[in-house]
Amino acid sequence: MSELVPTLDEDLEEALAGPAAVDGTGVPGIRRARAWLTRAAEPGSVGLWRWVDDVGPVAAVRALRAGTAPEHARALVGVRAEEDASLADLRRAERCGARLVVPEDDEWPALPLHSLTVAVVAHAGEPEQADRTTALVPPVALWVRGTARLDEVADRSVAVVGARASTAYGEHVAGELGHQLGERGWTVVSGGAYGIDAAAHRGALAAGAPTVAVLACGVDRPYPVAHSAVFARIADTGGLLVSEWPPGAAPHRHRFLVRNRLIAALTRGTVVVEAAARSGAQATARRARGLGKEVLVVPGPVTSAMSVGCHELLRDEETGARLVTGAAQVVEAVGGLGTDLAEPPERPAGPRDGLSDLARRVLDACPVRVGVSAERLAAVAACDPLEAMRVLPALELADLVQWTGTGWRLTPPPKRREGHGAGG
C-alpha cells in the first residue's frame, strides 16, 4: 500500500514546486507538512510557530528533516525529526470522521485565533518563556472531528470551564448555562473533562445545540474514556471535537494547560463555574484576559470549597473578572453592544411603589381596624394635617386606605373583602 502513495518528501517537493501564492486548499504538501508538525513538536512554542509562519510549513518541515532548521527548532523536535506518520495520521483521522484543518483552509477560525497572533506579535522582542505551557501562540493546525465548519461553530461561542471535582450545585449551574446558551444560539466550548465541562456539554446537547470539546489528546481517542458517549454525541449532532495533537496522542498532563489557551482563544469569553482555591482558574482567567476575551465568573456559597477559586477571581481586580448569574448575563457580556441585553431581575411592583415619602408615612400611620382622624394621622406621620388630607384621597383611590364613616383605616386585605363582598 505504501508504495502507491507519495512520500512526505515527494509531497513537500511538489508543494514547493507549485505556485508561490499559497491558496493551500487541496494542496497535499501543506496539509501533510502541518500534520507532520503536530506530531513532531509539542504546541506552545512561540519560537517554532514564528519560524514556521516565516518560512512556511513546507520549507520548515524540509529543513527539520534535513537537519538545516535553526537550533531552537531542532532542539524542540529532537529525535522525532526522523519519523514520519503524517499520512497514517491523516488516514486514521479520516477513519473516525475527522480531518486536519489548516490556516490555509476557509474554515480556519482566523478571527477568534487572531487574538493569539496578536499576543505573539505583542511579545515579539521578548525571550521565549521557559514554561511553554502558558505561552499564547496559535496552533499550527487543528485536528477536527465532526461535520460542522469550525469557523461557523466558533463564531458565537463561549467557553464554560471549571472544576472536575465539582459539586451538584456547580453541575446544575453549568448544565443550565450550557442549555440556555445553546437555546440562544451560542456554542458552548469546553474541555470534555469530568465535572463542570461535562455538565456544560450535556446542557448544550440537551438543547440540541452544537458544542465543541477541545481535547488534550487525539480526537480518535477522546479522554476521559467514561465520556465516550458524550464525545460521540458531540461529533454526531453538529458539534466538534478539536485537538492540536494528532490521532492517538495521549492526554499528558502538561497538554491540558497548553490546550486551555485554545479554549480561551476560540471563544468570545470564558465562564468559570466552580474552581478550588488557587486552582488553574486564575491562570485561565489571566490568559483569557490577555487575549482580550471576557472573563466571567459564577459565584457560589462561600461555604463551598469549590467556589473559593471563583471568589478569588472576583476579588482580584487584575483579572477584570465579572460576576454572572446566568446565560442572559453571559450573552450580554460577550454579545453585540446594545443587542443581547439581559433583563434586570424582577421584583413584583406593589401599590406602595409609586408613593411619595409623605403618602407612605401617612399610610403607615393608618390603623388596621378602627378609623382615626386626619389630624391623628398627621401627628403620627409628623406632618401638617392639611398635608395628610391632601394625600388621603390618592391613597383611597389606590385602594390602600378607606373611610369608615368616622375615620381613616387601612383597606383590609383582598381575601377578607371577598368574604364580605357579594358573590357576583
Place this chain on the structure above:
Amino acid sequence: MSELVPTLDEDLEEALAGPAAVDGTGVPGIRRARAWLTRAAEPGSVGLWRWVDDVGPVAAVRALRAGTAPEHARALVGVRAEEDASLADLRRAERCGARLVVPEDDEWPALPLHSLTVAVVAHAGEPEQADRTTALVPPVALWVRGTARLDEVADRSVAVVGARASTAYGEHVAGELGHQLGERGWTVVSGGAYGIDAAAHRGALAAGAPTVAVLACGVDRPYPVAHSAVFARIADTGGLLVSEWPPGAAPHRHRFLVRNRLIAALTRGTVVVEAAARSGAQATARRARGLGKEVLVVPGPVTSAMSVGCHELLRDEETGARLVTGAAQVVEAVGGLGTDLAEPPERPAGPRDGLSDLARRVLDACPVRVGVSAERLAAVAACDPLEAMRVLPALELADLVQWTGTGWRLTPPPKRREGHGAGG
C-alpha cells in the same frame, strides 16, 4: 409630681441664661430640648437639622413652641409643637436602663457620624429631597440602652445587614461573620430584625463581643417582640440598643429606611449577606458608599433568590461593592492599612509544584509499570534525549520516578510500596 419638676420652658430659659459656650454635659436644658426634638420631628430632614445646628437646640425648641420657627420647620413638627413629653421620655428611658446621648456629650460618636455632616455640607446648595427617608443627615440625639460608651463600641465596628426572609445558608454565614468579627475585636452593628440581622447579633453574642442594634422604634420596646431575649442580652452584655426615636415610638415602616443610614454611618463598612432582587440592598449600599464607607457583599448560590440582590450589587460597578467571603476579608477591607491583612486561601503544595516545564513533560512521559529508556521519554516529551537525562536525576531525588534497572518509570504510590516493603 409634675409641679416638682421644671417645665420644658423653664429648663430652656435656664439653658439660654447659662454660659454662651456650650459645654452641654449636665445642662438639662440642652438634653431636654433634644429629647423634645426626637419626638416632635421625624428624623431625616436636612432643613430641620441645619436650622437646629445653626441656632442651637434650645433656641430651636423655643421658636417651635412659640410658633416663630421658619415655615419649613413648623410644617415638619405640625401639631406636635404643642405637646411636651420630654421629661416623661427621659424618665421612661432611665427606667429601662437607657439614656439620651446628645452631640454635646463626650460619648457622642462624632468621628463616624462626621460622614453625615459632610454629606449635609456637600449638598448645601441643593433643594431638600422630597423623599426624606433616604436623606443623609445626622441625628439630633440618640436614645441608647446599655452600659457601654457609644463612641467606644462604634469605633471599630462593621454593619452586617441582609434579608429578613433569609435562608439557612445566609444565617449560617451571618452568624459566622458575627462570631469571627467579635473574636477579632470588632463590633457588629445591625438592625435587630429577623433573619440576617438576628444571626449576626447572635454570632457576636456567642463570641462574648459587644454588638449594637440600631432600632426604628423606642429602645424600651425593641421590635420585633420575638427578639426580646436577644435585645436584653445585647444591652446586658456590653452592647447597646440605639434609636433616634423616643421611648414608646412605634416601628413605622418608613422609619426603617431612615434608620438604615445610621447603621451605615456608625460603622466603617457595611456587609450585605443576603438580599432579594431589587430589595433595599442597593439603596443601603449606595448610601454607605455616599458616606465614604466600604460596601462589602457576600455572594451565594446563583440558584438562591435570596442572593440575587447581592449579585446585583456586585455586578453594579457604581456601588463600588467588593466581594467578601469571611470575617478576615471584611477586617482587611475596613481595618487599618497594612494591618488586618487576610491570608490568601491555601492550596497544599505538591511535589510537582516546583518542576520546570521540561521536567513536568518528562515526568508525564514516564510509564507506570515497565521502565523505558531516556530516549523513548525524550521522544514522548518532545525534547532532546540529553535534556531528558539532565532532569531525570532531579525527578528521582524528588521520589517521582525510579530506575528499574532497565528503564525509567513513575514511582509507585506510597500505599502500594508499604504493601511491598518490609513490615519493620
